[in-house]
Amino acid sequence: xxxxxxxxxxxxxxxxxxxxxxxxxxxxxxxxxxxxxxxxxxxxxxxxxxxxxxxxxxxxxxxxxxxxxxxxxxxxxxxxxxxxxxxxxxxxxxxxxxxxxxxxxxxxxxxxxxxxxxxxxxxxxxxxxxxxxxxxxxxxxxxxxxxxxxxxxxxxxxxxxxxxxxxxxxxxxxxxxxxxx
Amino acid sequence: xxxxxxxxxxxxxxxxxxxxxxxxxxxxxxxxxxxxxxxxxxxxxxxxxxxxxxxxxxxxxxxxxxxxxxxxxxxxxxxxxxxxxxxxxxxxxxxxxxxxxxxxxxxxxxxxxxxxxxxxxxxxxxxxxxxxxxxxxxxxxxxxxxxxxxxxxxxxxxxxxxxxxxxxxxxxxxxxxxxxx
Numbered sequence: 001x002x003x004x005x006x007x008x009x010x011x012x013x014x015x016x017x018x019x020x021x022x023x024x025x026x027x028x029x030x031x032x033x034x035x036x037x038x039x040x041x042x043x044x045x046x047x048x049x050x051x052x053x054x055x056x057x058x059x060x061x062x063x064x065x066x067x068x069x070x071x072x073x074x075x076x077x078x079x080x081x082x083x084x085x086x087x088x089x090x091x092x093x094x095x096x097x098x099x100x101x102x103x104x105x106x107x108x109x110x111x112x113x114x115x116x117x118x119x120x121x122x123x124x125x126x127x128x129x130x131x132x133x134x135x136x137x138x139x140x141x142x143x144x145x146x147x148x149x150x151x152x153x154x155x156x157x158x159x160x161x162x163x164x165x166x167x168x169x170x171x172x173x174x175x176x177x178x179x180x181x
Numbered sequence: 182x183x184x185x186x187x188x189x190x191x192x193x194x195x196x197x198x199x200x201x202x203x204x205x206x207x208x209x210x211x212x213x214x215x216x217x218x219x220x221x222x223x224x225x226x227x228x229x230x231x232x233x234x235x236x237x238x239x240x241x242x243x244x245x246x247x248x249x250x251x252x253x254x255x256x257x258x259x260x261x262x263x264x265x266x267x268x269x270x271x272x273x274x275x276x277x278x279x280x281x282x283x284x285x286x287x288x289x290x291x292x293x294x295x296x297x298x299x300x301x302x303x304x305x306x307x308x309x310x311x312x313x314x315x316x317x318x319x320x321x322x323x324x325x326x327x328x329x330x331x332x333x334x335x336x337x338x339x340x341x342x343x344x345x346x347x348x349x350x351x352x353x354x355x356x357x358x359x360x361x362x
Contacts, residue, residue, distance in 0.1 A: 018203035137342035148332040161318035170358035177351035
């Protein structure tokens, strides 16, 4: 389990630079349109990742260590980025995400979590009992779910341009898999 | 359409550094396992991207310009990386991909394609008539389909570790969408 924690940290520490390399200064034709209706754009997803850094992962980790199962986590606001990203550029959001992620990982390292800590339980408002270990693995998996989403949103923008090839491109068969907090 | 070409180039030029930032020196627990049975690992996918740079995209672009619809493209070998990546490290593959992509984009720029060129047609062995414009858009979309796949393969590796959260993570509901060349 300690090993898994290091694996999660390895991934968590790379996501901001991977998104930066992929998205910074990319034409807005890739990053501003969504997949139709009230779906998210790439810009919205980066805002959502920022909101998670501010309010979700380390906040919940500290709640588990402090309150255990006696106090349920706050529900995650999946629409906060619609307010919080207003007036910002994607470059600003990428900087903000990188900065918050680095701070959070520094705080995580300072906790020097041992195996016993990782097995401590908290209470998720919908899922019930969850362990700190599960929370930290989910933090990493949440990066992956949004990288998966970002590649799908971007592929949607060139759906027409690829012509008949769309049926060979797996990402264009992916209907999205809506998720909660 | 010229505009779409620039959009495709913007993305194509960023993929190698995005994959490098995400994957270089990441623990092999993320990059070597696959999704079961004969599915691909992250390592396999990077090998597949390399094979595309060597044999697919620019080769097909030149065929369209030279032969039009009179000569069908070679079928893409989707298993070539199983031979070609043998004995290499992921770091070597990332270097190779970055180098080949940069060379190919340089060759693409040197073609100075105009609107008339982009509308030229070639012949895909399964899809029939396709335009150069569609081929180049597919090159970019193919990066996205494999970024989508990489995030899904990696998420598969922490499926157990996230415990009950798996049902909230869209990437873990994605069954994969097998694709051809």
